[in-house]
Amino acid sequence: MNLKRNKVLLLFLIPGLILYSIFFIIPTINAVIYSFTDWDGLSPDYNIVGFDNYINILTNDSIFLKAMGNNLKFMLFVLIFQTGFSLLFALFLIKNTKTNVFLRALYFFPTILSSVSVAFIWSFVYDPNIGILNTILGYLNLEFLQQSWLGNQNIAIYSVAVTQVWFHTGQMLVIFVAGLQAIPKDLYEVANIEGASRWQRFRYVTWPMIAPSATIVMAYTTIQSFKAFDLIFAMTRGGPNYSTEILATLIYTTAFRSFEFGYASAESVLFMIIIAIITVLQFRILRASKVQE
Amino acid sequence: MKRMFLVSILILSVVLSGCVGSTSSNSDSGAGDGKTKISFIHWRGEDKEAFDSLIAEFEEQNKDIEVDMTIYPSEQYQSTAQTLLRDGSTGDVFTSYPGSHFEIIKQAGLFEDLSNEDFLENYNERLILAGQADDKQYAVPLQLVFNQPIYNATLFEELGLDPNPKSWEEFLALCQAIADAGHTPIAFPGADIGPGQFMNSMMMNNAPEEDVFDKLIAGEARLTDEWWVKTLTQFKELNDKGYLGNGALGTNHPGAIAMIANGEAAMLATGSFAVAGIKEINPDIELGLLAPITVSESEAVWEGIHTTTFMLAVNSKSSKKEAAKKFVSFLSEKENAEEYANKTSQHVTVNDVEYTSEELKSAEEWFEKNTRFQPRYLIPNANVEKAVIASIQAVLNGTDPVKAAEDSQKIVDQNI
Known part of the structure; x- marks a missing residue:
């Protein structure tokens, strides 16, 4: 099939292009335009303010910087633990036995729940008075570990991150299992003949061979953790004291609580740039890992 | 075969773009049977039953008006009400929070001026100040809440x-x-x-x-x-x-x-x-x-906190303002406010309402006390x-x- 020869094939792009334009390209261009205004989202009039919104965000908005920091903390925590746990579980559940298939389905189960339900369930788990987590710690005589999990501003973001990890580990596990099952058995046989230890087999056979799966998992986890709006909004609303405020919740508050649409648009544009940078970096790492293979 | 497939794709895209177009067209405002249909939007899900019965009574008294009530979760209401009100087809009668929410809607020019309406006389003058701005009565708070322990x-x-x-x-x-x-x-x-x-x-x-x-x-x-x-x-x-x-x-x-x-x-x-x-x-x-008194007895000025909220208002963009005002007037009548108060266990700002539940009666003493309007709502x-x-x-x-x-x-x- 050659697109240049069969120009008629270009017509097939039209429906997708229309939908993509309506739901992505036009809103994005609009957001960029509004980011240079002081529009409140309601009045028909607005003023062009040039780069004022951007200058203000970057030089005079401590909450934006805090939200960005929280985003990175959340992302790193989720990235490390979600990838780690899903890989670990996948290594145990690689064979297609009945028990393993059942366990895979069980671990996958949280993924199909709505995020608001998950947020409510975990809010109860974390409740300092009636929550099961503190109750269990009490039974185990570990009272010194009892916490106000969502109320303590130093750990609240990590408490939400644990929920995110619980929520999506099963999903990533499936990708890893598929990757692990695709590794040719003879590679392990060679490793065994060479006298490789368990760790060496993982380090020199398994890990390089599942690098593509790991990249997919990491890229997906990163994007997922950046858009964790629903979980945070339902659990903490960005509190206490901005400790769980991430860029997505901040943009929502700016637009729909303070009614500063122009400013919120500028925040969104910066958010988009940050995600773009991270994605580009990830693609570079992906290419690097391909070279290694 | 190829051509057939291509044609069907093109038809599909035309249909899809048609769908997008139809959402922006104005929906018919009438009820279709000669009745004026007004939309009433608010955030009090717990008051649905009380409003259902009040709306039935209102429609009985006003055969030519139909009230379509839509209740939104309070969070969603605060963030989207203004947008809903803008084209005038939703929220002929709507409610507003006092403070920054009221301020935003006022700035967008969505409040109809109610200053000359007769039903204002039914209210306790002191308790509807939260709905006033620029010497005009833009909204009338129906509920009276005491924000103290x-x-x-x-x-x-x-x-x-x-x-x-x-x-x-x-x-x-x-x-x-x-x-x-x-x-x-x-x-x-x-x-x-x-x-x-x-x-x-x-x-x-x-x-x-x-x-x-x-x-x-x-x-x-x-x-x-x-x-x-x-x-x-x-x-x-x-x-x-x-x-x-x-x-x-x-x-x-x-x-x-x-x-x-x-x-x-x-x-x-x-x-x-x-x-x-x-x-x-x-x-x-x-x-x-x-209420906690945080100073010495001699320095204490205020005894408690009150908020007048659930502010009834008429959408300035509505094409059915008269019917909308009739409904607000109906809710402002003593008997109807009384029914609302007792069914929902809340105090109201309407004069001479008799409360039946013990809790509402016992809190009545706070009407006479020196309470202050909730300061947090005064942060614009x-x-x-x-x-x-x-x-x-x-x-x-x-x-x-x-x-x-x-x-x-x-x-x-x-x-x-």
Whole structure:
């Protein structure tokens, strides 16, 4: 099939292009335009303010910087633990036995729940008075570990991150299992003949061979953790004291609580740039890992 | 075959773009049978039953009008109501919160001026001020709420406690007596509405002038001034002494309601709107209202906090304003307001209403007291409001009150 020869094939792009334009390209261009205004989202009039919104965000908005920091903390925590746990579980559940298939389905189960339900369930788990987590710690005589999990501003973001990890580990596990099952058995046989230890087999056979799966998992986890709006909004609303405020919740508050649409648009544009940078970096790492293979 | 497929794709794309176009066309406003159909939007899901019966009565009296009620979750309502109202097809009658929500809708010019409407006479003049601006009555608050702690009267009587502390020392002694008896003195839902509710009664006498937040926005007052640092210090004192219970910042409102309903806590630091929820869990509990006095008896100016909210308004963009005003007028009549109040266990701002439930009757004494309009609602900027609340959360997390006030003032400075 050659697109240049069969120009008629270009017509097939039209429906997708229309939908993509309506739901992505036009809103994005609009957001960029509004980011240079002081529009409140309601009045028909607005003023062009040039780069004022951007200058203000970057030089005079401590909450934006805090939200960005929280985003990175959340992302790193989720990235490390979600990838780690899903890989670990996948290594145990690689064979297609009945028990393993059942366990895979069980671990996958949280993924199909709505995020608001998950947020409510975990809010109860974390409740300092009636929550099961503190109750269990009490039974185990570990009272010194009892916490106000969502109320303590130093750990609240990590408490939400644990929920995110619980929520999506099963999903990533499936990708890893598929990757692990695709590794040719003879590679392990060679490793065994060479006298490789368990760790060496993982380090020199398994890990390089599942690098593509790991990249997919990491890229997906990163994007997922950046858009964790629903979980945070339902659990903490960005509190206490901005400790769980991430860029997505901040943009929502700016637009729909303070009614500063122009400013919120500028925040969104910066958010988009940050995600773009991270994605580009990830693609570079992906290419690097391909070279290694 | 190829051509057929291509044609069907093209048809599909035309259909899809047609769908997009149809959403922006104006929907027919009439009910189709000669009746005028008005849309009534609000956020009180718990009042649905009461409104259903009031709407049925209204439609019975006004055969040519049909009321279509839509209830949104309060969070969604606050963020999207303004957008819904803009084209005039939704929310012929709508409701607004006082404070920044009212301000936003006013700025967008969506309030119809109700200043000359006869039904205003039905209301207590003092209690509809929150709906006034620029010498005009843009909205009429229907509900009257007391945003101050509720106490378990049964437990107070059992322990022989006086629910009228006259100074900060007396309030601390009251909390200590409750703690000594093995109860949590104050159930504090710090995870959601607690700080925003309790701050009002905690600061009312520390900053007795009602325009303190206007001054804050104007840069004439600062959170680092004595009035706010003292309030934060007193929050810290309550927390440090364990009067707010374990992990106050991790407790949400339903959890705190359960704590007072089951007798574990003696007070609930939110407001009279929680009474129905407490009674639902424990119908036999007797409740009352009290307020912490944070100064000495001689310095106390205010006795409590009230808010007039659920402000009824008519959409200025509506094409059915007359029918909409008729409905607001109907809800403002004494009998109908009375039915609404007693069915929903809430006080109303309409004059001469007789309350039937014990809780509503017992709180009636607060009508005569010197209560102040909820200060938090007088913060016109949502970012500043959030910064003020964040300073309370910071203090409850162990931050020094002076440092917490400085941090929040920095955010205030960035937003004024």
